[in-house]
Amino acid sequence: MTLLAGCFTAAAQGSAEYDSDYYESYTDKVTGRVYFSQKYTNLILRAKNRADDLRYRPNTTLNFGVGATYGWFTLNLAYGFNFLNRGDGGKGKTRYLDLQSHIYTRKMSIDLFGQFYKGFYLYPEGTAMTGKGWYTRPDIRVRHMGVAAYYILDWDKLSMRAAMLQTEWQKKSAGSLLIGGEVYYGYTKADSALVPAMMEAMYNQRGVTKFRYFDIGPGIGYAYTYVHRENYFVMGGITGSFPINFQKDIRYGTPETKVTISPDVMYRIGLGYSDERKNFSVTWVNNTFQTRGESGRYRINTGNVRVNAAWRFDPGPKLKRKIKVFRSSN
Numbered sequence: 001m002t003l004l005a006g007c008f009t010a011a012a013q014g015s016a017e018y019d020s021d022y023y024e025s026y027t028d029k030v031t032g033r034v035y036f037s038q039k040y041t042n043l044i045l046r047a048k049n050r051a052d053d054l055r056y057r058p059n060t061t062l063n064f065g066v067g068a069t070y071g072w073f074t075l076n077l078a079y080g081f082n083f084l085n086r087g088d089g090g091k092g093k094t095r096y097l098d099l100q101s102h103i104y105t106r107k108m109s110i111d112l113f114g115q116f117y118k119g120f121y122l123y124p125e126g127t128a129m130t131g132k133g134w135y136t137r138p139d140i141r142v143r144h145m146g147v148a149a150y151y152i153l154d155w156d157k158l159s160m161r162a163a164m165l166q167t168e169w170q171k172k173s174a175g176s177l178l179i180g181g182e183v184y185y186g187y188t189k190a191d192s193a194l195v196p197a198m199m200e201a202m203y204n205q206r207g208v209t210k211f212r213y214f215d216i217g218p219g220i221g222y223a224y225t226y227v228h229r230e231n232y233f234v235m236g237g238i239t240g241s242f243p244i245n246f247q248k249d250i251r252y253g254t255p256e257t258k259v260t261i262s263p264d265v266m267y268r269i270g271l272g273y274s275d276e277r278k279n280f281s282v283t284w285v286n287n288t289f290q291t292r293g294e295s296g297r298y299r300i301n302t303g304n305v306r307v308n309a310a311w312r313f314d315p316g317p318k319l320k321r322k323i324k325v326f327r328s329s330n
Contacts (some may be wrong), residue, residue, distance in 0.1 A: 004105040018106065019216050023170045025274065026312045028327070030319075031069040031167050031279075035312035037078055039098040041115040041187060043142055045195065045205050046297035051147040052202065054127075054195065055118040056140060057092040061085045069167050070315070090323060092136030100304055102268075102285055104165050107155040109178065109223075109237075111266065113287065113302055115144040115186075128196035139191040144289070144300055146184030148266060150239055153177045155290025163235035163270030166310035168280040170233055175224035182219055182241040184265060184289055186300070187212035189250075199253060204296035209249040211298065213264065213291040225270075233286035233305070237268040247293040256294040264289050272308075279310040 018025065038060060045054040061080025066076060094161065099114030120142075122128055122135040129135050152158060155175035162170035189210035198208035221239030245262040248255055265288045272281030286303035314324065 006219035018156045018159070022157040022172045022174050023162055023168050025159075025161075025168045026276070027069075027071055027167055028317050029070075029312040031165075031312045032307055033067050033069075033076075033166060035067070035076075035078070035306050035308045036062060036067050036304040037065060037304060039097075039100060040301070041117050041142055041144060041168040042301040043097065043120060043140070044299040045203060047203060047300060053120075053211075054199070054203065054205075055123045056121055056137065057089040057123045058096060058117050059088050060094060060096065060098075069165065071321050071326040072182075074165070079286060080171075091134050092119055093139055097272050099188060100285075100302070101306070102164065104161045106159075107152055109147040109150045109152060109160055109177065109180075111285070111287065113146045113184075115142060115143060115300075115302055117142045122196075135196065136189065138192070141186070141190070142186070142188050142300070144184065144188070144302060146182065146215075147285070148180070148182040148219070148239065148241070150178040150180030150219065152223070153179065153276045158225060160223060160235070160237070162274065163233060163272075163281065164283055164285075166267065166274070166281065166308060169274050169276060169279075170225050170227055170235075171230045173225060175222065178219075178221040178223060178237070178239055179204075180219050180239070181217060182193050182215070182243060182266075183217075184215040184243075184264075185213070188300075193310070205298075207252040207293045208249050208293075209253075211291070211293055211295070213245060213247045213293075215243045215245045215264070215289070215291065217261075219264075231275055231308075233270070233272065233274060233275055236267070237269075238265065238267040240265050245291055247291050248296045249293040251295050256292045260292045262290045263291050266314055277312055279308065279312075281308045281310075282306070283308065 043056040065076035065078025104108040157174040162168040219241030223237030224236040
C-alpha cells in the first residue's frame, strides 16, 4: 500500500498570447485544491477472445489530497487513509510507487509515467480459482516508464489547463489537433509463469516469466471542450501513437525477441463547473500501452481518476514575494 503520493508540475509557456474571448488565465493567482484520487496500473494478457483476457489489477488506495498551483509550479500531496480503504484484504497487498505527472503548458500536453508495482490479483473474482475468492500474485512486478508529448495546434483558443489543472477558465467551446510522439521502456517479471497453471492450455503466453520492451514512435490526436453557458464544461481528448516496438520474452527459461508495430492510445476526460473564482471537476487520464512478443500480446493500462474542488485567490504581499520565483510570464 502506498502511504504518500505527491507530484509537482512545471507549466510555464513564455509570453504566448491567447484569445481571451475563449478562455481566461489565472496563473498570477494561487489555485488551491482538495481532491480524491486513485491511480492504477493494470496488466492484461490478451487472448483471442477479448472476454477471455487475463486481467491483473493492483490493490491500490483511494487517496485524499491537497495541493496548490502558482505560475508554472504545482505541488500536490495525497494520503491513502485507512477509513477510505476498507474491505480489500482478500485481494492481497500491493507495494507501489506511482510517479504519474500530467503537465499542461499553454502549447503542450506532456505526460510522464514512472510505475513501480509489486503484487496483483486476477479480476474478476474466482478467475483461476476452484471456488470463490481472489487469485493473488504477490510475486508479479511491473516497471513501466515513459513520456508522451503533444503540441496543441490551436492553443490560443483551447485551454487544456482549464479542464485538467483548474488554473484557467474555458468560456467558449473550442478544439484542436494534437501532434507529437511517445516513448516507453519497461518490463514485467514473476517468480513463476504469468499464466496460472490451471489455465495455461488456453493462452499463448503460457510459460512466460518475464517480458521487456522498448517502444518509440509518432502520434496524433484531437481534443475538444464543449462549454454550456460559460460555466459548465466537458472536455475530451484522445491521442494515438504508432510506434516501433522491441520486445524480449523469457519463456521456459529461453529468450525470444520480436519487433512489431503496436499502436498505443491515450484519452483524457474532464467535466465540471468553472468560473473566475472556483472549479469543481472530475478528471480521468488513461494510457493504454500495447506490446507484442513471440508469446502473444500484452497491454498495460495506466491512469488516474480525480475529483477536484479548487479555489483561486490573490496571494498577499508577503506570500507573493516568497513565491515570485514561480511566477509565470503569461
